[in-house]
Amino acid sequence: MGLLDSVRALFETQSLSPHGICLLWRPELIWTHAVSDLLIGIAYFSIPLALGVFLYHRRDVRFSWAVWMFVAFIMLCGVTHFMMIWTLWNPDYGVEAVIKAATAAVSLVTAVALWPLLPKAIALPSTAALQVSLAERDAALEELRGAMNTMMEMREHESRQKLLLDELNHRVKNTLASVQSVAVQTLSDARDMQDARDLFIERLMALSSTHNLLVKREWESASLRELADSTLKPYGRPFEITGSDLRLDANLAVSLGMALHELATNALKHGAWKGEGRIDIEVDIDGGQDLTIVWRESGGPEVTPPKRRGFGSRLLERGVAMELQGEVKLDFRRSGLVCTIRARASDRIQVMEPRAA
Structure with a gap:
C-alpha cells in the first residue's frame, strides 16, 4: 500500500x-x-x-x-x-x-x-522576597518623609522635601535597575549556580564601592582617578594612571566603575595580572574637548581573543559607549588587552584642573 x-x-x-x-x-x-x-x-x-x-x-x-x-x-x-x-x-x-x-x-x-x-x-527572586524588599523601601521612605515633615516649615520646606524624596526615589530605582541588570547578566555568564553566586557578589561589591565614593561626594560626581584607585587598589597589583583627571557625573561613574571592575577581574584571570604584568591607564586631551582613555595591559601571558563577549565587553561596548555618546574599542593584542574609550567633553564628563606634583 x-x-x-x-x-x-x-x-x-x-x-x-x-x-x-x-x-x-x-x-x-x-x-x-x-x-x-x-x-x-x-x-x-x-x-x-x-x-x-x-x-x-x-x-x-x-x-x-x-x-x-x-x-x-x-x-x-x-x-x-x-x-x-x-x-x-x-x-x-x-x-x-x-x-x-x-x-x-x-x-x-x-x-x-x-x-x-x-x-x-x-x-529567580521570589515574589515574596521582592514584596519584602519593596515594603522595606516604602517603610524607609515613609520614615524619611515623617522625619522631614517634623524638621521643615511652610511651603518652601515642603517643596524641598518633595524634591529630596523624588531624588531619593529616582536613585533607588536606578540602583534596583542596576542590580537587576547585574543579576540577569550574571545568570547569562555563569557556568553554574555557585559561579553565578560568586560573580553576583563580586559585582555587587564593585557597585557598592562606587556608591560609597559617590556618597562622599554627595552623589554629585566622582573623579576618574578616585574611581580607578577605589576599584583597582584592593587587588594589590601594579597599575598607574597618567594624564589629566576627569570629573564624571553619578550615573556615568557607576557604569565606568563596573566596567573597570570587569577589566580588572579579566586581567586577574586571563590578562596581565595573571602573571607579573601591569596595567597603565592613560588619559589624553586633544584641544580640551576630545578625550581618550586607554587601558593598556603588558607583561602578562600571551593573550588570545575570547570566543564570546562577556558582561564586561557588552558593558563597555554598549553601555559605556552609549552613556558617553562615544566609542569603545577592545583590542585583544597578543602582548596584552588594550581598551580605548573616545568621547567629547560634556556636562557629564569634564576635564579637571591638573593637580600640583
Missing part, C-alpha cells in the same frame, strides 16, 4: 460508526458528553487567550517562549474536545487521530523543555 493509499485509509469513514452508536444514542449520555466537552473546550480556549493577552502586555516576562508552548498545548487540548463532540455524530476518527497526535507532540516537547528551565526559574 502506497503512502497516498495509507493517508486515504486514515481518513476513510464509510466502514466506521459514529461514537453515538456506542452510547446507544441514549440522549442523557449523548448530551452529557456533548455539553461537557463543549464547556471543557471553551475553557481550554479561554485559558490560552488570557495567557496570550498577558504576554502581549508584559513582554518583559522571562521564558515567554515556554508559556507560548503551553498556550499551543492547551488550545490543541480544546480542539480534541470539540472533535469528540463531532465524532458523536460523524465518524471522522482519522482527523481526530491527527489532532491528538499533534497534541501529543506539542505536550511532549513542552514537558521536555520545562525541566532545563527549572534551575533558572528557581534561582
Whole structure:
C-alpha cells in the first residue's frame, strides 16, 4: 500500500460508526458528553487567550517562549474536545487521530523543555522576597518623609522635601535597575549556580564601592582617578594612571566603575595580572574637548581573543559607549588587552584642573 493509499485509509469513514452508536444514542449520555466537552473546550480556549493577552502586555516576562508552548498545548487540548463532540455524530476518527497526535507532540516537547528551565526559574527572586524588599523601601521612605515633615516649615520646606524624596526615589530605582541588570547578566555568564553566586557578589561589591565614593561626594560626581584607585587598589597589583583627571557625573561613574571592575577581574584571570604584568591607564586631551582613555595591559601571558563577549565587553561596548555618546574599542593584542574609550567633553564628563606634583 502506497503512502497516498495509507493517508486515504486514515481518513476513510464509510466502514466506521459514529461514537453515538456506542452510547446507544441514549440522549442523557449523548448530551452529557456533548455539553461537557463543549464547556471543557471553551475553557481550554479561554485559558490560552488570557495567557496570550498577558504576554502581549508584559513582554518583559522571562521564558515567554515556554508559556507560548503551553498556550499551543492547551488550545490543541480544546480542539480534541470539540472533535469528540463531532465524532458523536460523524465518524471522522482519522482527523481526530491527527489532532491528538499533534497534541501529543506539542505536550511532549513542552514537558521536555520545562525541566532545563527549572534551575533558572528557581534561582529567580521570589515574589515574596521582592514584596519584602519593596515594603522595606516604602517603610524607609515613609520614615524619611515623617522625619522631614517634623524638621521643615511652610511651603518652601515642603517643596524641598518633595524634591529630596523624588531624588531619593529616582536613585533607588536606578540602583534596583542596576542590580537587576547585574543579576540577569550574571545568570547569562555563569557556568553554574555557585559561579553565578560568586560573580553576583563580586559585582555587587564593585557597585557598592562606587556608591560609597559617590556618597562622599554627595552623589554629585566622582573623579576618574578616585574611581580607578577605589576599584583597582584592593587587588594589590601594579597599575598607574597618567594624564589629566576627569570629573564624571553619578550615573556615568557607576557604569565606568563596573566596567573597570570587569577589566580588572579579566586581567586577574586571563590578562596581565595573571602573571607579573601591569596595567597603565592613560588619559589624553586633544584641544580640551576630545578625550581618550586607554587601558593598556603588558607583561602578562600571551593573550588570545575570547570566543564570546562577556558582561564586561557588552558593558563597555554598549553601555559605556552609549552613556558617553562615544566609542569603545577592545583590542585583544597578543602582548596584552588594550581598551580605548573616545568621547567629547560634556556636562557629564569634564576635564579637571591638573593637580600640583
